[in-house]
Amino acid sequence: MAYQQLSQAMAFEAESPSPGALSRMGMLALAESLRSGLSADALRYHFLAEQLSEVLFHLDGLGKLTFLSPTWTALTGLAVEDVLGQPLAEVVHPEERPRVQALLDAIAARVQASFRLELKLLAPGGPRWVELAAHSSPAGQGEVLGTLTDVTERRQLQARLQQSDRLATLGMLVPGFAHEMNNPLAFMLGNLDYLLSSMGESAGAVPANAVAEWREAVGEVREGAERLRQLIGHLHNFRAESRQGLVDLTTLLDTVGQMVSSALRSRGRLVRDYGARARVVGCEGGLRQALLNLVLHAVLSLPDGGDMEANEVRLVTREDGEGHVVVEVHDTGSGIPPELLPHVFEPLFTARESKPGPTLSVCRDIVRGLGGSISVTSSVGRGTVFRVTLPMAS
Missing domain, CATH: 3.30.450.20 (PAS domain)
Known part of the structure; x- marks a missing residue:
């Protein structure tokens, strides 16, 4: 006692x-x-x-x-x-x-x-x-x-390091994978184009409705192959780049949208609300990584197998009237509790205990390096908004 x-x-x-x-x-x-x-x-x-x-x-x-x-x-x-x-x-x-x-x-x-x-x-x-x-x-x-x-922080850091190591390994392998996959895709696209042109030449010897069906089928296959080629190109370019230049935000957001499409397919829909088409000066690879992390965080906040119409990730662009472009990533997910909100951009932050999500501290560092700022607002049960403000290229 x-x-x-x-x-x-x-x-x-x-x-x-x-x-x-x-x-x-x-x-x-x-x-x-x-x-x-x-x-x-x-x-x-x-x-x-x-x-x-x-x-x-x-x-x-x-x-x-x-x-x-x-x-x-x-x-x-x-x-x-x-x-x-x-x-x-x-x-x-x-x-x-x-x-x-x-x-x-x-x-x-x-x-x-x-x-x-x-x-x-x-x-x-x-x-x-x-x-x-x-x-x-x-x-x-x-x-x-x-x-x-x-040892909580040590365990979280270990998980982050393991995730970074997997991504680094993948980054070394992706260029080779992309090259190997592009070769058969080039043959596929070439042969599909040949089939489409040949169908037009033989239209007189085959019923018109049959030719139309063939052309439609081959066209759909070609469209799928072209989409796959674009995705491989995105993966090939997803590497650390130091080269500075003009970056079109709308094009970059479309690329990010394609990259998360498979993860979003069973969770909800992507809505594009581009109120401004602006360009910024910076490293395209770094900015792509920052926006991809934000969008992927939004995607993963949606319940898997939920209401596909009600659940959405919305990408918004607008000008603030002071020479800046604002990019907003909205989601209708579960939101971030108020006690966790001040820690969102800390290196070890994760809203998911079982599977660490995208590292948001990296987003903050990249955006600040471009002379911009980033903030977050959230409501539990209603969703989260990440807001990135960047100086527009003159």
Whole structure:
């Protein structure tokens, strides 16, 4: 019980007491009285527990939390006193519970003396990744001492690095793929053009309706092949480029729209609302990447298999009357919660825990490098608008 009382007292003591808060002052008095009964060594250990960034914990022989250092609240957003007395397995993510319980049982049975693993903790703001280090207590009786170290940012960074590595590898392979695919496409388009011209020459020997059907069928095949050729061209050009020049925003947005068409097909529709046809000075490859990230973020915010007519991504261009062109990317998705909105352009931000989405910090850096600005507004349940403002070419 002393562990639990001192843990609660430390949690209250970590906060600034407010006037008239008798219960809080009582807890501070309890902390002082508990400390007065501790040895000098015990006081040093408890002081250390208050200063460490890691969370220190103690489990009794039943695997229940009897002590938590105040850092627990900073890590999870949960009050220490609300968690004490619960089994450790109950505060971790459900998918982690069997593994944690099996390891705790192994320590209790003296099969192993310690273990270390990364897992997810439950928290009001979403799961937090921690490294759990647990050791059999010198006191025995199945008690466990351990630490919880926050590794959430490290896990997110690892996911980003893995994604970047996959994209870098793909970027090295795409030019070769594009070249290999363009060769058979060139043969296909050439032969289709030959068939179309031959049908016109033999129109007198074949019923007119049959020729019309053939020409229509071959025309559709040629249209599909031409579209595939354009997509391969977009992929071939999707590389880092440093060359500066004039970039037509309307053409660039159309290219981006084609590149996300497959991802959008089962989610909604793309609406083009071009109120201005403007050009800007910059690197076409960089600006393409920034706009593609924004549009792809909008596409992924729409539910897969939802209402195809109601769900949309809208691309808007307009002039602001001050020598700038404004590009807006609207979506009718789930929106971004207010508490996350200030962090949207941070390097590790992701609105999706399971699959990291496009890196919006890259968009911000590219736009700023072109002398522009970027902002975002969002309403939960109604959608999000990203707004890019760029100086127009004179």
